[in-house]
Amino acid sequence: MKRAIFIFSLIVICLALSRIAFSQSSAEPSAKADAAKACPFSIVGLWRSVAITGSTPIVFDFSPEGWVALLGPSTDTLPQDFEIITTVTYKLDKPTAPGRIEFTADRGNDAFPRGTTSMQILLYSDDSFITVNPITGHQAQWVRMQTHRYFLTFAAISGPPQRQRATFAMLTTLDGRQTKVEALGVQITKAADGKPLSVFGPIAAELYDQLTDENDRDKKNAKKSNKDDTVLMRLELTAAEFKKTHNVFEIWDKYVKTQALPHDNPYQNVMEFFNRTAESLDRCDEKLKLHAPTQRERDEIASRYDSPQHPLEYVRITRKKNGELHVKDSEFPWGWKPTL
DSSP, rough: OOOHHHHHHHHHHHHHHHHHHHHHSSOOOOOSSSSTTTOOOOOOEEEEHHHHHHOOOOOEEEOTTTTTEEEEOOOOOOOOOOOEEEEEEEEEEEETTTTTTEEEEESSSSSSEEEEEEEEEEESHHHHHHEETTTTOOEEEEEEEOEEEEEEEEEEEEEOOTTTOEEEEEEEESSOOOOOEEEEEEEEEEOSSSSSEEEEEOOOOHHHHHHHHHOHHHHHHHSTTTSSSSEEEEEOOOOOHHHHHHHHHHHHHHHHHHOOOSSSSHHHHHHHHHHHHHHTOTTTOOSSOOOOOHHHHHHHHHHHHHHHHHHHHHHHHHHTGGGGGOOGGSSOOOTOOOOO
């Protein structure tokens, strides 16, 4: 009797183990990020997928609220002016690391049949993802449309008292229609007694326009003394990189508005602002790896120069260490428009 019970127990255990093994083998493979990538995914924005729509030119506008607008593009308009054909809802199982996406359409359309369409996400990156329909086995690649371009500029100018001096970081956004610029840093103003006063805050447009016009004067600057220097470091950002960097700008802009800057010395503020901005580009996938001055290099700057000169030397070292990333005026896409 005991032997029979023992054999029955073994059979039960084996059956349980076989069920576990079967469920594991039949489970869908999890979605993978691109090689060596662990960045959070964001689906918000405009995407194309020829495999989904066939020859019908449709653009998918994913909103953060769970709606997808199907847009009919035109070669004569920008994405902001696309006409909405219809809308469906979508849901990701894990928004920042998705393995599955579901689309629900009240009525069928050129992209989705009526009801819920479930797709597995095989692979994803900042600008693309691949889905497969588990029923039909049909695969589709989705590619993000570039509707904006983003640039970050570190700039510093140092000269005699009669010249305007400033140092700042600047974000430039292009959307094919207008150029938006946001700049924070130190500039020289006049105190109540008429004396020059260094102030950290938003940079006047005429000042950053004047400085960025001097972007390609490296050879001339090399022949000048440090009494009259202009140094720029400009690099292009992805949408994800821009978002992280813009968050730093928002924090420091709030410091200015609430009079809560961390230091009394404006040049200490701009140096910390530069460091925080550079650190925001320490991306998990290292698509853009900015080599900012090390702590040792910053200490050497502090020991060799007066505080008004610190930001200029910081930008100079940054430019030297990242020359291959620098975007010259001759390379800047002044008249850029999205490719539709």
